[in-house]
Amino acid sequence: MKVGVLGATGNVGQRFVQLLEGHPWFEIGALTASSTSAGKEYSEAAAWALPDEMPESVANKTVRETGTDAVGDDVELVFSALPSSVANDVEPEFAGEGYIVASNAGWARMEDDVPLVIPEINPDHLGLLEVQRDERGWEGGIIKNPNCSAITMTPTLAALHPLGLDEVTVATLQAVSGAGYMGVTSMEILDNVLPYIGSEEWKMESEPRKILGEFDGARVEDADVNISASCNRVPTVDGHLENVWCRFDDDVGADDAKEAMRSFTTLDLPTAPDQTVLVREENDRPQPRLDRNAGGGMSIVAGRVRDDGDARLKYSCLSHNTVRGAAGASVLNAELVAERYL
Numbered sequence: 001m002k003v004g005v006l007g008a009t010g011n012v013g014q015r016f017v018q019l020l021e022g023h024p025w026f027e028i029g030a031l032t033a034s035s036t037s038a039g040k041e042y043s044e045a046a047a048w049a050l051p052d053e054m055p056e057s058v059a060n061k062t063v064r065e066t067g068t069d070a071v072g073d074d075v076e077l078v079f080s081a082l083p084s085s086v087a088n089d090v091e092p093e094f095a096g097e098g099y100i101v102a103s104n105a106g107w108a109r110m111e112d113d114v115p116l117v118i119p120e121i122n123p124d125h126l127g128l129l130e131v132q133r134d135e136r137g138w139e140g141g142i143i144k145n146p147n148c149s150a151i152t153m154t155p156t157l158a159a160l161h162p163l164g165l166d167e168v169t170v171a172t173l174q175a176v177s178g179a180g181y182m183g184v185t186s187m188e189i190l191d192n193v194l195p196y197i198g199s200e201e202w203k204m205e206s207e208p209r210k211i212l213g214e215f216d217g218a219r220v221e222d223a224d225v226n227i228s229a230s231c232n233r234v235p236t237v238d239g240h241l242e243n244v245w246c247r248f249d250d251d252v253g254a255d256d257a258k259e260a261m262r263s264f265t266t267l268d269l270p271t272a273p274d275q276t277v278l279v280r281e282e283n284d285r286p287q288p289r290l291d292r293n294a295g296g297g298m299s300i301v302a303g304r305v306r307d308d309g310d311a312r313l314k315y316s317c318l319s320h321n322t323v324r325g326a327a328g329a330s331v332l333n334a335e336l337v338a339e340r341y342l
């Protein structure tokens, strides 16, 4: 299937290009960016910032200005790595013209008819695409993946939810790549920690409740779990680390919690990792540098799972924020849509 990448020159766009190289189902048919990049070859327009070389297959492709006329009729599905303010206008145009949009951008994640999906957790929420089509008259549709910090802890919460999860407190240590290529300057972040990331806490407190919620065929009822988040930007390049405290209805042992995480659903899709949540036993793991590429950057790595008294547990978890937290999440969502709907 031919696919397009919108915002292909940015941080997340480059990850899309990397992950789609050699993909068994998808082939890049179009690359778009802003008017500044339009008309240039991809190798000139993208300041390639990933450790592996830029794939040769895209280097000479011409980048087009983002819009539906930049993508050929043979493309069925587009990935969006656009800033939210731009995606807000562009994504509905694509959906209206019949494209499936697998989007990273924050806008509309919490809208009632927009599926916010982690395929291992809530594939049934894809049913909202039908609701979306009926209500908005689109021939295509928009499917979202969660914010990079929410996606790190949500699979661990999904594993613990059946054990009577009631309340979650989380403190994040988020990598600089999560802010985009021009996000924070070196003078702000070196030798420093920024204890505020705009609107991140709200996303962490709301998105997991929707993902863990029940879809009744028409709408999603949010899960009844209270979440309180405190978000920090730290001077690591990739990999968001999170410290999580959970309270349950009744006592839950650390061993039971680890078993629930280890045995959490895995999927047979090309980008799905062999193990969705990897649990480590060392008391100094997970670490961003050592663990962010686990499962090709698609596994969540948990560790330090321990009792915290009175029906409480605490642990740490980590994921690669531009792979599982962004481009990889969208590619996995697109694989799910392709397998079930196209």
Ligand SMILES: NC(=O)c1ccc[n+]([C@@H]2O[C@H](COP(=O)([O-])OP(=O)(O)OC[C@H]3O[C@@H](n4cnc5c(N)ncnc54)[C@H](OP(=O)(O)O)[C@@H]3O)[C@@H](O)[C@H]2O)c1
Pocket (backbone or CB within 6 Å): 006, 007, 008, 009, 010, 011, 012, 013, 032, 033, 034, 035, 036, 037, 038, 045, 066, 080, 081, 082, 083, 084, 086, 104, 105, 106, 146, 147, 148, 177, 178, 179, 180, 181, 182, 321, 322, 325, 326
């Ligand atoms: N970084 C992460 O870890 C992460 C994680 C989850 C979600 N996200 C979300 O993913 C999206 C992309 O983030 P990013 O970090 O990749 O940002 P970025 O590095 O700033 O890249 C933005 C991309 O959008 C293009 N663009 C900017 N303004 C445009 C316009 N007016 N019209 C058309 N294209 C335009 C840029 O093209 P030019 O190169 O031509 O300017 C570039 O390709 C955002 O919505 C972000 O919130 C990011």
